Amino acid sequence: MGADAPGGRAPAEKASGSREIEGWFAVDRDLRVVEWDEGAESLLGISRAEALGQACYQVVGGLDERGRPVCGPNCPVHRALRLGLPATSSPLVVRTRDGGLLRVTCQLFALPDPPGGTLGRLRPAAHRSSEVIHDLAVTSALSSQVPAASFQKSVDQALNFLLRVTGAEAGEVWVVEPGGRSVVFVSHQGQFHPAFTQMTRFAPGEGFPGVTLLARQPVCTDRLPEQPYVLRSRLRQSGLQSYVSVPLIGASGKIVGTIGVSFLERQVNFGRVLRLLGWVSSSLGLKVDATLAEFRESARDQFNRVVFGGEPDLRRALEWLLVEMVQLAGADGGELYLVGEGLVARHGLAEALAAPVEPAVKELLQPALPVPVGLPRSWQTRVSAGGAWCWIPLLANEGLMGVVLLYYGGRKQFPPEGMFGALEHFAAAVTESLCLLRPWLTRRGSGVGLARLPARTLVSPEGSGTLVLAGTSGGHPNGGNGRASARLEVRCLGPFELVIDGKLITPAMVSRKKAVTLLKILLAYNGRPQPKEALIELLWPGADPETKASQFHVLVHELRTLIEPGGRDQRWTYVCNDGDRYYFNIQSGAFIDAREFARLCEQGRWAEARGDWEQAMAAYQQAVELYRGDYFEDEPYADWCWHERERLREMCVDALVRLAEMCARTANWEEAIRYLRRALELDPVREDLHSKLMYALWATGRRAEAVRQYQTCARILSEKLGLSPLPETQELLQKIQASPYPDGSDSRP
Structure with missing residues (x-):
């Protein structure tokens, strides 16, 4: 779309007075046109009677700069609204009734439920195609300078360039915090510095940077003061009206930051601004990613040198x-x-x-x-x-x-x-x-x-400064193999199980089932103390905490009787309390499979960042072996574990994909196929997983299976989401049908 450079001959502009016209339309939840005004009729030459009841993507028929379809059942602009954004936009090239081509910006605004649906606006682009070529040329010049410049200079150069070519009053860059928990302020250029620096950190969904991080899509508006997620009051009162932001993508495909520009005017050529931001963000995202990775590696090396420089201290x-x-x-x-x-x-x-x-x-x-x-x-x-x-x-x-x-x-x-x-x-x-x-x-x-302090399982042998993986320790003070040495083993992934002193305890073996539920709740809060009243509400929703207090204490007693090694003077090992606040002591030496799974996934990512593919694969393989099923799968309707369940499932899918990619590097396609099939069992609507599996099957010469996988993908997307496969997936299908193997040969490479 906007971030693509034009290829070949650019479409001709419709030279008419249509530049002054705006067209408005509305669609229902099924993307069927329910309103089509005179402006839309004039722009596209399609009457209201012709448009009503038709799918909007069939009526508008938008293309990108290369003439490829953008509008469709899986419209990328509508996708952003489904993620919760109040408004979004995209540059399009549309065909008019007289056969001409017209560049427009399509803006979509989510309508409240009920009845829901979308309000759309079509605005003719304000510049000719020669400007696109000029923008590409100057952006290419900037991109060639970014890799060689320092980090701060690269960021400042990019912002100043965007302010100059777009006419924006201000711009800002943010980077993703370690662990992806939030975005942190990096730089501002232009006017209104106090307004932009009023807050220096946003969680996902907060402020324009946080919304961009959450949506993983460009965000733009021409009604800045009205947006509910604008948390910087000075920015809201600055007089700025329009804002455009895009994510910065690193080498691994993950978001590493955001870049945005803001305008005093509402009449902004959003198509051109998005195109420029997209081009600039490509090189800047790689620069940010490389710089932060370098910075982290240098910090680790320096710290280890200090620790091992003589007697460890x-x-x-x-x-x-x-x-x-x-x-x-x-x-x-x-x-x-x-x-x-x-x-x-x-x-x-x-x-x-x-x-x-x-x-x-x-x-x-x-x-x-x-x-x-x-x-x-x-x-x-x-x-x-x-x-x-x-x-x-x-x-x-x-x-x-x-x-x-x-x-x-x-x-x-x-x-x-x-x-x-x-x-x-x-x-x-x-x-x-x-x-x-x-x-x-x-x-x-x-x-x-x-x-x-929390334990990890990478330890250094005596007399060595080299870190090695020490089995599957789950955070135990004595190091070594934590699973083998732990008195208590808790299995949260899949069917819930306890192993106490080597003996398997299932929920059916416990007389009071709510005692097991209490243990699960405490585990789900990961060591964070919870008030007794909150726990009672989770165990007996709607009950009076005072009337259930005695029953709660009975459950605590039974749980401690079941798993504690024997407490003296109430010095409990696992189920601890601070007054009326209760928690599971995650530093107790108990082996908890969910925590070990998360640790191994993290260890795999660290090994990958160092380029240690062998250790990364070993860590990921151990992680996916631990994943017997979803987190507390026997509590399918419990709100208290839903978020963690989704997080761990996504981590498992990510680990399986990384394993498949590492297998693909060595042409071990059969293993890659196995990992991808398991990933699809966990997340069948992930279209990118279907595409990867199609390619892996194709690489082994199993074209018929690859085609069937495409058909499975199309069916699932249609049934679950009402969407069709992306153009990229359809293009992959055509390539598979045209050639026996990816390299174009008739025999397996």
Whole structure:
């Protein structure tokens, strides 16, 4: 679409007064036209009587710059609305009644339920095709400079270029936070700097950057102040009317950030702006991805060198981390806190100066707390006498490990804009290394109370600085094979099972079934303490907590009788409580298959990032073997586990796809086919999985099976989503039908 460069001869513009006309139409849930105004009649030469009742994609018949169909049952513009966006748009080339071609921008607005449907607007493009060629030429020149320039220079160059060629008043770039939890501000160019920097972090679905991250699609509007997801009040009051944002895509196909521009005018050529943003984002996304990966790898290497530089010393390594982050951020000093440890390092601060840590954060960091229980938002700032503080979370796969608090003296200047994302990625890389080294450092006694930190299973052999995979440990202080050594094994993936001292316990063997349900709920909250009243509501929806309190305590007693090794003075190992708040102690040494599965998937991604394909494949294979079925599959209607179930299923599909891709690299197509078939069992509506399987079957010469796979894909998409396969999938089918093998030969390569 807009991000494609024109190929061959560009379609001719319709030279008429139609440029001043706007056409409006409305469609129902089935994309059938229910309204077609005079402007639409005039633009396309199609009368209202002809349009009503017809599918909008048949009436409009939009093409891209290369003449390929865009409009269809699986319209990409409508897809964005299905994701929850209030409005979206796309540049199109449409045929008029007199045979001419006209460039338009098609904007769609979601209508509220009931009755639902979509309101559409067709606006003629404001520029001739020669401008497209000019834009492509200048964008190509910029793209050639991006790989060689520094990260910040690349971002600033891209934004300044877009402001110059689009006439936008302002532009901004954001990068995805470690783990994809949110987007972090990187740069702003142009006017209204205070408005754009009012907030420096958005969760998915918040603000234009967060909506772009969630939708994975371009986002645009010409009614900026009216959009409910605009959370920056200064931006809403700035007078800016239009905004266009597109995702930045990295080398692996994942979103690594967003780039957007904003205008004071509503009359914006959205088609051209989207096209330019698409071209610029291609090279910039690769630059962002490569820079952050380099930054993370460098941080890990430096941290490991400090740890192993002589006698391993974690405290020295943590002090190094704090000094590095203070210097990177241009701060005057700082403090480093670990969850469950409190303050472990200070640098550059007067003795009397202390960070104004909020009570909620202090509760997280106090030594009495046994597990991480929250994930505070990064970059919260507090002003104190003579200066100001901001802080950065130390995040790992298990959650919050600690925070670094940075102090800025009287000048009250916070980190340079471009350092926000880099600092978080630096901190996350070091935190992951800390978790990986934890079992080995604990055995050597060189940690600072590391027993309360989450364990990982990468350990270093004695006398070696090389990390190796240590079996399938699930986070156990003694390292080694956690599954074999754990007294309690909990199987949450597939049918729920407990193994206590080697004996299998099924739910049918427990007299009070709600005791097992209580255990599942506590496991689903992953160590986060839950109030007794909230747990009672989940166990007995709508019941009075006071009347159910005694029954709740009976369940807790029965559960502890079942799984606890025997508590003295109420020092419980697994089912713990802090007053009336209960949690499962995930640091107890119990083997939990869901946590081990997530850890192995994460380990596979880390190995891939290092280019260690053998270790990545080993980790992914162990992960998918653990996945016996969906998370708590015997609780299909429970809301408390639905989100985690979806997350883990997506992780399994991703691991299977990565295994298939690694098999494809070595032409091991049979294994690739096996992994892809299993991925489709978990997510049958993923069209990209069908396409990959079609190609793998084709590569083995099984063309008939590949064609049947296409037919299966088309049937499932039609039945489940009311869609037809994408043009790319249809094109793959044509290639399969035309040639026995992908390389065009008549024999298997």
